[in-house]
Amino acid sequence: MPERLAAMEHAVTVGMGISDEYGYRRLETPIFESTDLFVRGVGDTTDVVSREMYTFADRGGRSLTLRPEGTASTVRAFWESELRQEPLPVRLSYAGPMFRYDRPGRGRYRQFNQFGVEVLGEDEPELDAEVIAVAWRWLRELGVTGTSLQLNSIGDGICRPRYRQALLDFFEPHLAQLDRLDQERLRRNPLRILDSKELASASLLDAAPKTTDFLCDDCRAAFERVLGALDAYGIDYQLNPLLVRGLDYYARTTFEVWHEDLKGAQNSLFGGGRYDGLSQLLGYPPCAGVGFAAGLERVVLLSPPLAARPKPPVWVLGAQLVAAKAVIETAERLRRAGIRVVSDPGRRSLKSKMRSAERGGAALVALVGEDELARGVVALRRLQDGTQVESGLIGLEAAVTSLLAEFP
């Protein structure tokens, strides 16, 4: 709807403006892609892939999926375009609709919009802080308050297996307490249990082993650099050792921004992290990456409302159809001068058109009645005080502008 859409577009414009300042360029990936891209990238044990994808066969029998997120597509687009020849890192931004078959609710939709950025080709931890800084500035500029940055490192291929094992060992004696879904999570991908919403696991989670206690030296050093860079940006964070994120491609840094009005990790404003292994999961050469994506509906929900866009101040009305040509020409002339104009050249009487203009929020009407038409002039009537002057076509813009100026 117009007002919501204006707020969403405003959020995107501000986000693109900020990311542009940091050297990011906008790209747009296809709305649907090969199912395989998301299964391999996001991971088939994740909720997104196992339960939430809109997947269909096209007429050629290919399996396609409406994109549930933008990161896998961005990495694919990078490799399949001239971007891969550019100096690294390559900084990209995007905005557009995503699709997940989730239970709809407040701030949770089956078609929703994301704004996100990705940096490809370099694994410097300072870049993790940079994407967070872009996101943070964006929220500040939109006037969103009450947010907290949740930050964690989930380690890499070297230390994560030890952590997985520790989780398995911890939950093993409690298996009977877990519900069926959590038992399944534990069996297929133990880290998934950390974002479980089931009550039984929630009470156990506090006591469960923490990712950050298992980091190898390299991962720990990288995490320290992320924290140092966040300090340099002046961004506060909350360390959250349970934050593993719902997508499989992450390694090392993971983060989410939570809002006090949204409850729990599943209701984050945005999420992101580093995904240095994703490129290889997709069958491409190794390529580091880090980024975030925000749910635009949620961000708009929590932003102060925008001032309503003022309605066009000028309406040009003609006496029935005889004046249609003059009405169209007059309105176009004013628009060329930068004035916003609604024109009504149609069949109705001048009186009924006048009523529409009043209800539609006109400040000034330009009337082309039969008499004006015959004399080649336009009557300009200011609605607020009834002031009326006549103007020929030459000088019309100036006359309109000066009448409008007195009642801003």
Ligand code: HAM
């Ligand atoms: P994600 O956490 O799955 O991450 O989604 C990011 C954001 O999208 C969420 O924080 C939320 O605001 C919004 N979102 C997700 N599902 C819905 C929904 N059903 N309705 C409304 N909003 C929703 C990703 O998508 C990753 N690609 C982020 C990323 C970029 N990681 C690295 N680069």
